[in-house]
Amino acid sequence: MKIEFMHCAIAEARKALENSEVPVGAIVVRNSQVIGRGYNQREKHNDPTAHAEILAIRQAASYLGSWRLTDCEIYVTLEPCPMCAGAIVNSRIQTIVYGAYDLKSGAVNSLYNILSDKRLNHQVEIYSGICEEQCQALLKEFFDQLRN
């Protein structure tokens, strides 16, 4: 786990903010190399699956030519929702590092524990609350703008 990669994920989240999307960013790393990037583009693409994590995972899988992202880490600014937590399990990612907790739909620690569920066929190493304040500040900025 390297803090510099969380800063890359935060940079992705900023792109979402600049595009008036809920600011969430994600990157996939393998052997200290970024192989997938994504930021939330649900509105732009009219795609309910276009969350940061899904886009980063798809890019990484395309780069590797494999749906198995074994030996990969994902860095994401917000605790993944059930869809994205499920995608992380499905792609066999080894480690997740995330920033802000999502008490309303987080599926890693808040509402569900999908990444550590022993009934599923894969478990993920979890680092929670990394750069939490910075990640949350971006979300607050977005929702403050929305209200004004």
Place this chain on the structure above:
Amino acid sequence: MKIEFMHCAIAEARKALENSEVPVGAIVVRNSQVIGRGYNQREKHNDPTAHAEILAIRQAASYLGSWRLTDCEIYVTLEPCPMCAGAIVNSRIQTIVYGAYDLKSGAVNSLYNILSDKRLNHQVEIYSGICEEQCQALLKEFFDQLRN
């Protein structure tokens, strides 16, 4: 809920079987019109997110020009996994009709109840076990082939 649409989903699953993919098919219906189709293409596209439901949802959203699939039903041959159940919640689909139960990773009734969880911001009407035998027979055919 119309049984003919489940037959369309089964036809999609057959395409997966013909392509040596785990045979799962899905369709999205709005006003009795099919607006999205998908079958599992994880291996072909090297994409861990290329499950039948995700592909059908993305096609339907693209057709409607909106990520909100309100007033839509999804028909799928197998109980969705956490990723796909999460995508169904995220896309605000009204109704799900599914065939076979998935005791190992089903997230509608078997391991989780993501589509009826009142803590999430959307709930989905559920019809389970529709054409269950036909849907399960396809899966059995695939895994029997794999073993031989």
